Every structure is written in C-alpha cells, then in structure tokens.
Amino acid sequence: MLGYITRRLLGVIPVLLMVSLIVFMLMHAAPGDPVSMLISDEASPEDRARVAAAWGLDQPVWVQYLNFLQNAVMLDFGDSFRYQQPVIDLVLERLPASLELALYATLMAVIVGIPLGIWAAARPNSIVDTLASFGGFFGISMPNFWLGIMLILIFAGQLNLLPSGGRMSWGDEIPRLTGFLTVDAVLQGRWGELRLAFVHLLLPTVVLGTAMTGIIMQLTRASMLENLAEDYVMTARAKGVRARTILWLHAFRNALVSVITIIGLEFGALLSGAIIVETIFSWPGIGQLLIQGIGARDFPLITGLVIIYTALFVLLNLLIDVLYTIVDPRIRMR
Amino acid sequence: MNAETLSFDERFGYLLQPKALFGLMMLALLVAAGLFAPWLAPFDPQHQNLMMALTPPQPAGPHLLGTDHVGRDLLSRIIYGARVSLLIAIAVVGFSGIVGVVLGVVSGYFGRWVDSVIQKILEVFWAFPPLLLAIAIVAFLGQGLAIVILALASQRWIPYCRLARAETMTLREREFVVAARSLGAGHIRLLRRHILPNVLPSTIVVATFAMATAIISEAALSFLGLGVPPAIPTWGGMLADARSYISTSWWMALFPGLCIFVTVLGINLLGDVLRARFDPKMKSH
Numbered sequence: 001m002l003g004y005i006t007r008r009l010l011g012v013i014p015v016l017l018m019v020s021l022i023v024f025m026l027m028h029a030a031p032g033d034p035v036s037m038l039i040s041d042e043a044s045p046e047d048r049a050r051v052a053a054a055w056g057l058d059q060p061v062w063v064q065y066l067n068f069l070q071n072a073v074m075l076d077f078g079d080s081f082r083y084q085q086p087v088i089d090l091v092l093e094r095l096p097a098s099l100e101l102a103l104y105a106t107l108m109a110v111i112v113g114i115p116l117g118i119w120a121a122a123r124p125n126s127i128v129d130t131l132a133s134f135g136g137f138f139g140i141s142m143p144n145f146w147l148g149i150m151l152i153l154i155f156a157g158q159l160n161l162l163p164s165g166g167r168m169s170w171g172d173e174i175p176r177l178t179g180f181l182t183v184d185a186v187l188q189g190r191w192g193e194l195r196l197a198f199v200h201l202l203l204p205t206v207v208l209g210t211a212m213t214g215i216i217m218q219l220t221r222a223s224m225l226e227n228l229a230e231d232y233v234m235t236a237r238a239k240g241v242r243a244r245t246i247l248w249l250h251a252f253r254n255a256l257v258s259v260i261t262i263i264g265l266e267f268g269a270l271l272s273g274a275i276i277v278e279t280i281f282s283w284p285g286i287g288q289l290l291i292q293g294i295g296a297r298d299f300p301l302i303t304g305l306v307i308i309y310t311a312l313f314v315l316l317n318l319l320i321d322v323l324y325t326i327v328d329p330r331i332r333m334r
Numbered sequence: 335m336n337a338e339t340l341s342f343d344e345r346f347g348y349l350l351q352p353k354a355l356f357g358l359m360m361l362a363l364l365v366a367a368g369l370f371a372p373w374l375a376p377f378d379p380q381h382q383n384l385m386m387a388l389t390p391p392q393p394a395g396p397h398l399l400g401t402d403h404v405g406r407d408l409l410s411r412i413i414y415g416a417r418v419s420l421l422i423a424i425a426v427v428g429f430s431g432i433v434g435v436v437l438g439v440v441s442g443y444f445g446r447w448v449d450s451v452i453q454k455i456l457e458v459f460w461a462f463p464p465l466l467l468a469i470a471i472v473a474f475l476g477q478g479l480a481i482v483i484l485a486l487a488s489q490r491w492i493p494y495c496r497l498a499r500a501e502t503m504t505l506r507e508r509e510f511v512v513a514a515r516s517l518g519a520g521h522i523r524l525l526r527r528h529i530l531p532n533v534l535p536s537t538i539v540v541a542t543f544a545m546a547t548a549i550i551s552e553a554a555l556s557f558l559g560l561g562v563p564p565a566i567p568t569w570g571g572m573l574a575d576a577r578s579y580i581s582t583s584w585w586m587a588l589f590p591g592l593c594i595f596v597t598v599l600g601i602n603l604l605g606d607v608l609r610a611r612f613d614p615k616m617k618s619h
Contacts, residue, residue, distance in 0.1 A: 146591030
C-alpha cells in the first residue's frame with residue numbers, strides 16, 4: 001500500500017513540472033512587454049532596465065523559467081500587482097471559502113443523489129426512475145451560470161427570501177479560526193451567525209451541486225441495476241433475505257465503489273465550476289479572485305492560481321485513487 | 335451486410351426515438367438560426383433604441399421576447415448568438431478532432447516511445463481542471479475568435495485521442511491490416527487506407543458530446559467576459575448583461591439561458607442515442 005502511494009506521488013511530479021512549463025509559456029506568449037506592466041509608462045529607460053533586472057526579465061527565457069520553477073516549488077509566486085501582497089497569502093486567505101462551498105455542494109449531491117438513485121433502481125419505470133435516468137443529462141446540460149441567475153431572480157429578487165450574494169452580511173463577521181464560516185460559528189457558539197452563514201450558502205450550494213447531484217443519481221441508478229442483476233442478489237433472494245437488506249447491504253455496498261470514484265472526479269470539476277458560481281454570487285473564494293485577477297491583468301496572481309488549482313486537482317485525483325484501492329483491494333495489484 | 339441491402343428503417347430507424355428526434359431538431363434549429371440569421375432576425379441585433387430599453391416580451395410583437403438594457407431586440411440577438419455558438423462548436427469539434435485522431439492513431443499504431451510521449455502529453459493536458467486551461471489561455475493571450483477556439487480545443491482533443499488509440503491498437507492486429515503489411519504496404523499507406531477509415535466512424539459519438547461541451551463552455555467564457563469580443567452577440571454574453579438587470583427584467587436572463595440549455599440537452603441526448611448504437615458496451619453508462 002505504502003509503495004503504491006509513493007509510486008503514484010512520484011508520478012505526479014513530472015506532470016506538475018510540465019503544467020508549470022505550459023503556464024510559463026502562456027505567460028511568456030502574452031502580448032505586451034512585461035516590464036511595462038510593472039512600471040508606469042513615463043519611467044526612464046534606466047528605471048525600466050532596473051525593474052527588468054530586479055524581476056529577472058533581462059535573463060534568457062530558460063533562466064527565467066528555472067527561477068519561476070524554483071519559486072513555484074516554494075509556493076512563491078511573487079506579489080500580486082493589484083493587492084501588493086504575496087499571491088500565496090491571498091490564496092490561503094480565500095481558499096477556505098471555496099472549499100467550504102465545494103464541500104457543501106458535494107454533501108448535497110451525495111445526500112440527494114444517492115438515495116434517489118437507489119430508489120429509482122428499486123422501482124423501475126416509476127417517475128423517480130425516469131428522473132434519475134435523465135438526471136445526468138440535465139446535470140451536464142444545465143449551464144450553472146444560468147441556473148444561478150434564475151435562482152437569484154426568483155429567491156432574492158421576486159420572493160426576497162435569500163441574499164443574492166456574499167458569504168456573510170456586513171457587520172456580522174466573526175473572528176476567523178479555520179476560515180470555514182460554519183465551523184467557526186459552531187466553535188464560538190455564535191448560533192445567529194451560523195444561521196446567516198447557511199442562508200448565504202444555500203443558493204450557491206444548490207447551483208454548484210445540481211450538476212453533480214444529477215450525475216451521481218444517474219450513476220447510482222445504473223450501478224445499482226447492474227448489481228441487482230448479479231447472481232449473489234438472486235442467491236440472497238432465494239435464501240429469503242428481506243428486499244430492503246438486499247438493496248442496502250448487498251447491492252449498495254458494491255455499487256458504492258463506482259459512486260466514490262465519480263464523487264472524487266466531480267469534486268475536482270466542482271473546483272472549476274466554482275469559478276463561475278463564485279463570480280455570480282460574489283463569493284470571496286479563489287475562483288472570484290482568479291476572475292478579478294484576469295480583469296486587472298494581474299499576472300503573478302493568475303499564474304499562481306492556475307498552478308495551485310491544477311496541483312489541488314491532481315492531488316485530489318490521487319487521493320481518490322488511493323481511497324478507491326482501500327474500498328476495493330482488487331485494484332491495487334494493477 | 336452490404337449497405338445497399340439495408341432498408342431506411344434499419345439504417346436510420348434508431349434516430350426516430352424521441353431522444354434522438356429532439357436532439358436532431360435542436361441541432362437543425364441551431365444550424366438554421368446560424369446560417370440564416372440575417373433573414374430570420376426581425377431586427378438588426380446591434381440596433382440600439384434607448385426609448386425602447388427593457389421592454390418586456392410582447393407576444394403580439396414587434397419585440398416578441400422583449401428588449402435589453404439598450405433597447406436591442408432579444409429575439410434577434412438570440413438568433414445571431416446561435417451563429418457564434420455554431421461556428422465555435424464546429425471549429426472546436428473539427429480542430430480538436432483532427433489533432434486528437436491523428437495523435438491517437440499515431441500513438442496506437444507505432445506504440446513504444448511514440449506512444450509513451452503522446453500519452454504523457456495527454457496526461458499533462460488532462461491534469462488541468464475542466465475549463466481552467468481554457469480560462470488561462472484566454473487570460474494570457476487575449477480575446478478573439480481564434481484564441482477562444484484554441485482555448486476550448488485545448489482539452490477536447492483528449493477523448494478523441496484515447497478512442498482513436500484504442501481502436502488503432504485493435505485494428506493493427508486485424509487480418510486485413512496484417513495482410514496489407516505483409517504485401518509491403520508502408521506506414522503511411524496503412525494508416526491512410528486501412529486504419530483511419532475504420533477509426534473515423536466511431537469518433538462521431540465523441541464529436542457529438544464535444545459539440546455540446548463546446549457550446550456550453552463558449553457560453554461560460556462569454557459570460558465571464560473571456561469569450562469573443564463583446565460587440566458580437568452571444569448567448570453567454572447576453573446572460574452577463576442580464577446580471578445587472580436581474581430584479582427588473584427577467585426576460586433578459588430567461589431566454590438566452592433557455593436556448594443554451596435546450597440546445598446542449600438535445601445534443602447530449604442525441605449523443606447518448608448514438609453511443610447506444612455505435613458502442614453497445616458503454617450503453618449503461
């Protein structure tokens with residue numbers, strides 16, 4: 001097991017190296033002189049040369065890449081032009097907001113998607129069954145930016161029930177411990193703020209989680225149907241095991257393997273889906289930070305975020321693979 | 335069986351089920367709107383008329399779906415928006431298809447180090463979360479039709495490549511290929527005459543799903559302000575405009591989004607029907 005994990009971890013290194021090279025090449029191919037982004041247009045040639053030297057921009061391209069790589073390994077992506085702060089600090093400050101949203105969206109998808117998928121498999125040709133078999137198509141076809149706007153229109157605009165954006169109302173902020181607002185509120189016993197945090201979480205969670213819910217529902221249904229057709233289920237039936245026990249204890253346990261894989265894969269997709277959801281709901285996470293950074297042509301920030309996003313995605317997929325082998329030991333040997 | 339001896343029903347009957355019909359209809363609407371926009375649109379999509387700004391839908395006309403914040407006719411802009419969606423979808427599907435199939439066939443045919451190099455490249459591009467690489471490409475290289483197409487194709491070639499590689503690896507061992515090789519056919523001739531024609535039909539399923547993904551991703555980029563230049567009407571761009579008028583003008587958000595949703599849903603359902611037809615193994619999921 002440990003050998004397997006080490007092997008996989010080592011395999012990640014060349015991939016991340018190439019990722020950093022692609023991002024560096026894109027940055028280098030960007031139109032415009034990088035020095036002019038660091039200094040005002042009226043600066044003298046001497047000043048420009050000094051700035052270029054300070055940022056290493058007078059070096060050959062490959063030296064620039066090696067410097068970039070060396071810093072990136074230390075998680076040093078330089079200072080954001082816009083915020084005048086190290087990129088990594090900005091990211092760490094905003095990461096909990098993104099993770100909290102993604103976790104609640106995943107939770108929703110699991111709590112709603114799995115039972116509906118099982119229900120659908122247990123009652124073929126019912127309404128739930130039809131719903132579940134189309135759920136995945138609905139999920140991949142529904143643009144989350146449209147769903148978000150329409151939900152804001154209905155629940156924030158017309159009904160005035162929920163806030164249209166943000167993580168917490170102004171003036172209601174609580175001291176930061178973990179950065180996860182719902183956790184912080186519980187730790188400090190601030191129940192009013194906990195309610196507010198959930199009220200703000202509701203719409204973005206639904207928007208971010210809808211696609212995943214549909215996909216999980218469809219997959220759970222399909223893999224339950226597959227397992228219910230297996231011989232071991234027939235044996236259990238013949239022995240007189242109760243239908244509910246067969247459904248949950250026998251078929252579901254085996255269907256769980258493929259469901260876990262899809263949860264992992266989709267959690268990664270949620271991270272980038274959140275870029276759009278955070279923008280719509282003014283959610284102060286790293287997705288919003290990225291879009292604001294692009295608007296301001298804040299290259300250190302964009303570069304850092306793209307690399308951090310990708311590294312998170314790669315490591316998450318690795319984690320899922322490891323979990324997968326724990327749930328189903330047959331895979332480990334391959 | 336010879337294609338001549340099959341009846342119409344046997345060859346195309348599977349396209350008559352509701353899922354496929356819906357998908358074909360959506361595709362036909364998209365193509366028609368894209369090709370004939372100047373004749374179909376009741377108004378000039380760029381014509382501003384501040385006197386008529388934010389007019390609600392008028393079922394009796396002239397502004398059937400209402401107008402936007404500067405008084406442009408929504409229906410006309412939606413029809414013109416189909417042009418961008420169609421153009422970008424075709425370009426992305428074609429471009430990523432050519433790159434993916436060529437790399438996949440070469441990878442599967444030559445094997446060894448050629449295969450490992452191409453698979454390593456694939457792995458690196460697949461490492462980026464969905465849409466992030468596209469966002470990064472537009473963010474660094476700037477907006478423009480060609481850049482958006484490149485950005486969206488940057489990950490779409492991967493499914494083609496995987497499929498073409500797998501197909502090629504099985505074809506390589508088939509009798510007719512082995513026979514042609516033993517008769518002295520060179521690599522180029524084998525690839526062009528025997529491998530490629532047999533790989534291409536199976537890519538239609540991948541192409542259909544790629545088209546749906548391209549349409550929705552283009553809309554997402556335009557929505558984020560990272561798509562084609564803002565002067566061109568796009569469905570995603572219209573939704574971005576609608577954000578500022580959410581509380582007053584629901585029609586600005588409803589109609590363009592609905593268009594994206596039904597178009598993409600239709601193409602995805604069509605893709606599922608094609609998958610069941612061309613790849614029975616993958617039917618269940």
